[in-house]
Amino acid sequence: MSKTILITGSTDGIGLLTAKKLIANGHNVLLHGRNEKKLSDAAADIDGNTETYCADLSSMKGVKTLASAIQSNHETIDVLINNAGVFKIPNPVTDDGYDLRIMVNTAAPYLLTKLLLPIMSSESRVINLSSAAQTAVEMKAFKPNANLSDNAAYGQSKLALTMWSMHLAATLGNNSPSIIAINPASFLASKMVKDAYGMPGNNLSIGADILVRAALSDEFANASGRYFDNDQGKFSAPHPDALVASKNEHVTKAIEAMLIELN
Numbered sequence: 001m002s003k004t005i006l007i008t009g010s011t012d013g014i015g016l017l018t019a020k021k022l023i024a025n026g027h028n029v030l031l032h033g034r035n036e037k038k039l040s041d042a043a044a045d046i047d048g049n050t051e052t053y054c055a056d057l058s059s060m061k062g063v064k065t066l067a068s069a070i071q072s073n074h075e076t077i078d079v080l081i082n083n084a085g086v087f088k089i090p091n092p093v094t095d096d097g098y099d100l101r102i103m104v105n106t107a108a109p110y111l112l113t114k115l116l117l118p119i120m121s122s123e124s125r126v127i128n129l130s131s132a133a134q135t136a137v138e139m140k141a142f143k144p145n146a147n148l149s150d151n152a153a154y155g156q157s158k159l160a161l162t163m164w165s166m167h168l169a170a171t172l173g174n175n176s177p178s179i180i181a182i183n184p185a186s187f188l189a190s191k192m193v194k195d196a197y198g199m200p201g202n203n204l205s206i207g208a209d210i211l212v213r214a215a216l217s218d219e220f221a222n223a224s225g226r227y228f229d230n231d232q233g234k235f236s237a238p239h240p241d242a243l244v245a246s247k248n249e250h251v252t253k254a255i256e257a258m259l260i261e262l263n
Contacts, residue, residue, distance in 0.1 A: 003027045003028065003216070004030065005022055005030065005078060005079040005215060006070060007022075007029060007030070007031065008032045008057065008081065008083050009033065009083045009084025009085065010032055010042065011035065011041070011042040012038070014083065014211070015083040015084070016045070019050070020046055021208055022215065023049070025216075028049065030070065031051065031053065032055065032066065032084070033053075036054050039052040040052065053066055055069075057104050057112075058108070059103075060111055060262045063108050063115070066112065067116055070116060071118075071119055076121065076124075079124065079125045079126075079216075080120070080125070081127045081215065082109035082112065082128045082129060083211075084104060084108070085105045086101050086104045089101075092150070098143075098258070101153035102141050102142065102146070102156070106157045106255065107259060110161075110255050113168070121177065122177065123177075124177035125178045125179075125180065126165075126179045128179070128180065128181045128182065129181075129211075130158050130159075130165075131154070131155075131183055131186075132183050133158060134158050134159035135159060135239070136239070137159050137163070137241065137251055138152075139254055142254045142255060143258075160251050162238045163248040164248070164252045164255060165227075166225055166238075166242050167252040170225055178220070178222070179225065180224065180226060180228065181226075183227075183230055184230050185230040186231055207230065214228065227242070
């Protein structure tokens with residue numbers, strides 16, 4: 001059965017390759033990017049039946065606009081793949097003074113997931129792209145003028161993403177989608193890795209293939225609240241902090257407080 005699948009950050013890298021693989025399998029993939037030209041180029045590259053949505057996920061207004069557009073066009077989303085992410089950028093601070101990596105990698109996928117829950121079912125899945133580079137979260141990360149280094153911002157953003165995934169999975173009812181955090185594999189040949197480390201990286205298909213499996217296979221059907229580490233090729237334990245329910249709740253509440261401030 002064909003599924004409707006939204007992939008954020010799907011104009012290049014692992015997002016685009018995952019979209020190509022899913023479309024080749026007959027699924028309806030919704031592409032997202034923050035640049036209209038890159039979106040149209042990606043759609044042309046895929047040469048499949050797809051829709052494109054342009055939104056800047058460093059702005060929570062952009063997230064809301066994206067969610068509204070999706071809801072206007074679709075009664076159901078079967079899979080949401082929160083793939084969009086940033087690591088090293090020239091100006092890592094938003095107009096509101098928040099760290100852009102925290103906004104794009106952590107807050108935007110949280111808000112988008114919450115906004116799309118009404119058109120998702122118990123059979124739906126939310127796939128959150130985490131990382132092996134998870135580092136302990138400082139509460140200042142969710143405040144203006146956090147002044148985080150690239151590595152600190154990225155590592156904290158990915159652990160915070162994993163922590164809210166665990167919290168949401170634990171607190172949503174039985175009729176809610178599965179929420180799964182995945183490390184697609186370290187040092188893949190993405191633009192992010194090239195920009196951050198100046199290295200070509202490993203075959204992107206390693207990451208795209210696990211995202212396709214997570215979206216479609218029975219292996220992930222009852223995996224809500226779990227973490228899959230594709231470096232190990234199995235479900236595994238994330239950073240120890242994500243195994244403590246009270247810490248997951250604390251981080252999630254900090255994200256929600258930040259979103260209230262930005263409203």
